[in-house]
Amino acid sequence: MSAKEWWRSQVDKLVAAKASGRTHSNDQGTTITSDRIKAQMQNVDDLNSTSWVMNDEVVHVFFLETMVDNTQLYETIFLPLQRSDGRDPLQVLPFAKGIAMHEFETAINALLRGHTVLIFPERDLVLEINTFQVEHRAISQSENEATVLGPQDSFVEMLQINVSLLRRRLTTPNLKICTYTIGTETHNKVAVMYLDKIANDQNVERIKTRIANVQYQGFVGMAVLKQMLEDKPYSPFPQFGLTNRPDNATAALLDGRILIILNGSPEAAICPSSFLEMFSSPEDFYNRWSTASLLRFIRFFGLFITIMLTSGYVSVLTYHPEMLPPALLTILSESRSKVPFPPVLEVLFMELVIEILREAGIRMPTKIGQTIGIVGGIVIGTASVQAGLASNILIVLVSISALLSFLPPNFLMSNAIRLIRYAFIIIAGALGLYGQLLMLAFLFAHLLNLTSLGTPYMTPGIPRQWTDLFNSLFRAPMKFIVFRNRMSRAEREKVRPIGEE
Incomplete structure (x- = not known):
C-alpha cells in the first residue's frame, strides 16, 4: 500500500467514526434543559447561568462572560424582553435564531462561540443570539510584507474584520464566501473566498472537498492548515501563497485565485500559486x-x-x-x-x-x-x-x-x-x-x-500561454497585461471588459 492510499484509508476511518458518533448522539435525542447545560459546562468558571422571571414566565439565560459585553446583553436581550408584554420572543428579538429542543450539541457550540442561549421551558423554545464581542488587535501596518507604496493595512486575527477588509475593496455580489467549521476540539471557522464567474469551478470544488475532509484536533494558524491542503506536503517548498495584505489578496481574487482565511490567523492562503510568484512583491505593481x-x-x-x-x-x-x-x-x-x-x-x-x-x-x-x-x-x-x-x-x-x-x-x-x-x-x-x-x-x-491545486508549479516559467510572460520575471507595462494568468484557469481570460469573450 502506498503512502497516499494509507493516508486516504485513515481519513476514511476517521470520517466514518465521526459520522457514527453523530448518529449515536442524535439517537439519544438529548433534550436541551438548563440542568444538562450546567452539567456539560461543569468547571467552566466563566459561564454565567441565570434565571429570570419576565412577564410571569421563567427564562434561563446562558452566556460566557469572557466573550460577551454585558451592556450589549442588557440592551439587546433583557430590555426588549422586559417590554415584550408576553409576546412571542422571536418577534421581540429579531436577531434571534431558534434551536430545536433535541439539538443539544448545537446549543453548546453556539454558547462556546460567544452566543447567548435563552431557554423558555414553558414554551419549549430555545433561542441563540450572537452577542460575541471581545477585544482584538487593531488594524496596523504589515511587518512581514512592508512596502513603501500602496495601502498599509493588514489582516488581523478576526475573521469578520478580514472579510470586511476585502469587502471594502470588492463591492460586488460576485464575491462568494463559504464558511466551514473544522477542528474536532477548536472548531475553527474557515472562509473560502472567490469571485464567481472568474474563478475556476473545478478549483473551487477541489478546495471545498479538501477542507471538508480535513480531520485534525485544531489549527492555531493558517500555515498549519495550509500544509494539510497542499498537493505535496513532503516538499520543503510552499505550494500555496501566504499573505497578510488585503491588497495582495484582492489582486489574487481578481486574477481568478481562491482565498482561504482562518479565524484566529492574520494570514490568507492564495491558491493556486506558482514558483515565480513567491518572488513577487505587492509593490511590484506600484513601481514602474x-x-x-x-x-x-x-x-x-x-x-x-x-x-x-x-x-x-x-x-x-x-x-x-x-x-x-x-x-x-x-x-x-x-x-x-x-x-x-x-x-x-x-x-x-x-x-x-x-x-x-x-x-x-x-x-x-x-x-x-x-x-x-x-x-x-x-x-x-x-x-x-x-x-x-x-x-x-x-x-x-x-x-x-x-x-x-x-x-x-x-x-x-x-x-x-x-x-x-x-x-x-x-x-x-x-x-x-x-x-x-x-x-x-x-x-x-x-x-x-510539484503542483499547486493540480496546476504545474513552474508556470509561468513554462508558460501555458505566451501572455503569461508579461507578468513573470519580467513585469510588462500595464497596458500589455490584458489576460489573466492561465495557471488560475479563470472562466474569463481577459481583465478588461473591452472585447471580453
Missing part, C-alpha cells in the same frame, strides 16, 4: 514596470547565488582549485593558511553560527535582537578569523548568502532556500562541482514535479 522587473530579477537570481555561492567555495577548494585564477587562488590559500578544518566543516560551522544569531534575534525583543544580530555577527566573525576557525573570505560569502536568502517576500520560501543550501554544501563537500550540478538537476526535477 522597469524598476519592478529589475527587482524581480534580483530576487529570483539571488536564489541561485545563495545556494551556489558557499557550496561553490567548498567544491572549488576541495576538488577544483585549478578552476580559479592564480591571483585569486593565492588570496584564498593565504586566507585559509591558519584554518585547520576542511572547507565543508568550515562552511557548515559559519552557516550554523548565522542561523543561531538569526534565531536568537527573532526570539528577543526588537531592540535587543537587532543589537545582538549586528554586534554578535561582527564580534563572532572577527574572533573566528583571528582564532583561525574560518577565513575572512568565507565570512563575506556567508554574509552575502544569508542576505540573499531573505530576498523572497514569502517567508516560507526563504526557509526552504535556507534548508536546501545545506544540502548543496554537503554534496559539494562529497562530490565537488559534479555534486552541485547533480543537486541542481534534482532540484529542477522536484520543482517540475
Whole structure:
C-alpha cells in the first residue's frame, strides 16, 4: 500500500467514526434543559447561568462572560424582553435564531462561540443570539510584507474584520464566501473566498472537498492548515501563497485565485500559486514596470547565488582549485593558511553560527535582537578569523548568502532556500562541482514535479500561454497585461471588459 492510499484509508476511518458518533448522539435525542447545560459546562468558571422571571414566565439565560459585553446583553436581550408584554420572543428579538429542543450539541457550540442561549421551558423554545464581542488587535501596518507604496493595512486575527477588509475593496455580489467549521476540539471557522464567474469551478470544488475532509484536533494558524491542503506536503517548498495584505489578496481574487482565511490567523492562503510568484512583491505593481522587473530579477537570481555561492567555495577548494585564477587562488590559500578544518566543516560551522544569531534575534525583543544580530555577527566573525576557525573570505560569502536568502517576500520560501543550501554544501563537500550540478538537476526535477491545486508549479516559467510572460520575471507595462494568468484557469481570460469573450 502506498503512502497516499494509507493516508486516504485513515481519513476514511476517521470520517466514518465521526459520522457514527453523530448518529449515536442524535439517537439519544438529548433534550436541551438548563440542568444538562450546567452539567456539560461543569468547571467552566466563566459561564454565567441565570434565571429570570419576565412577564410571569421563567427564562434561563446562558452566556460566557469572557466573550460577551454585558451592556450589549442588557440592551439587546433583557430590555426588549422586559417590554415584550408576553409576546412571542422571536418577534421581540429579531436577531434571534431558534434551536430545536433535541439539538443539544448545537446549543453548546453556539454558547462556546460567544452566543447567548435563552431557554423558555414553558414554551419549549430555545433561542441563540450572537452577542460575541471581545477585544482584538487593531488594524496596523504589515511587518512581514512592508512596502513603501500602496495601502498599509493588514489582516488581523478576526475573521469578520478580514472579510470586511476585502469587502471594502470588492463591492460586488460576485464575491462568494463559504464558511466551514473544522477542528474536532477548536472548531475553527474557515472562509473560502472567490469571485464567481472568474474563478475556476473545478478549483473551487477541489478546495471545498479538501477542507471538508480535513480531520485534525485544531489549527492555531493558517500555515498549519495550509500544509494539510497542499498537493505535496513532503516538499520543503510552499505550494500555496501566504499573505497578510488585503491588497495582495484582492489582486489574487481578481486574477481568478481562491482565498482561504482562518479565524484566529492574520494570514490568507492564495491558491493556486506558482514558483515565480513567491518572488513577487505587492509593490511590484506600484513601481514602474522597469524598476519592478529589475527587482524581480534580483530576487529570483539571488536564489541561485545563495545556494551556489558557499557550496561553490567548498567544491572549488576541495576538488577544483585549478578552476580559479592564480591571483585569486593565492588570496584564498593565504586566507585559509591558519584554518585547520576542511572547507565543508568550515562552511557548515559559519552557516550554523548565522542561523543561531538569526534565531536568537527573532526570539528577543526588537531592540535587543537587532543589537545582538549586528554586534554578535561582527564580534563572532572577527574572533573566528583571528582564532583561525574560518577565513575572512568565507565570512563575506556567508554574509552575502544569508542576505540573499531573505530576498523572497514569502517567508516560507526563504526557509526552504535556507534548508536546501545545506544540502548543496554537503554534496559539494562529497562530490565537488559534479555534486552541485547533480543537486541542481534534482532540484529542477522536484520543482517540475510539484503542483499547486493540480496546476504545474513552474508556470509561468513554462508558460501555458505566451501572455503569461508579461507578468513573470519580467513585469510588462500595464497596458500589455490584458489576460489573466492561465495557471488560475479563470472562466474569463481577459481583465478588461473591452472585447471580453
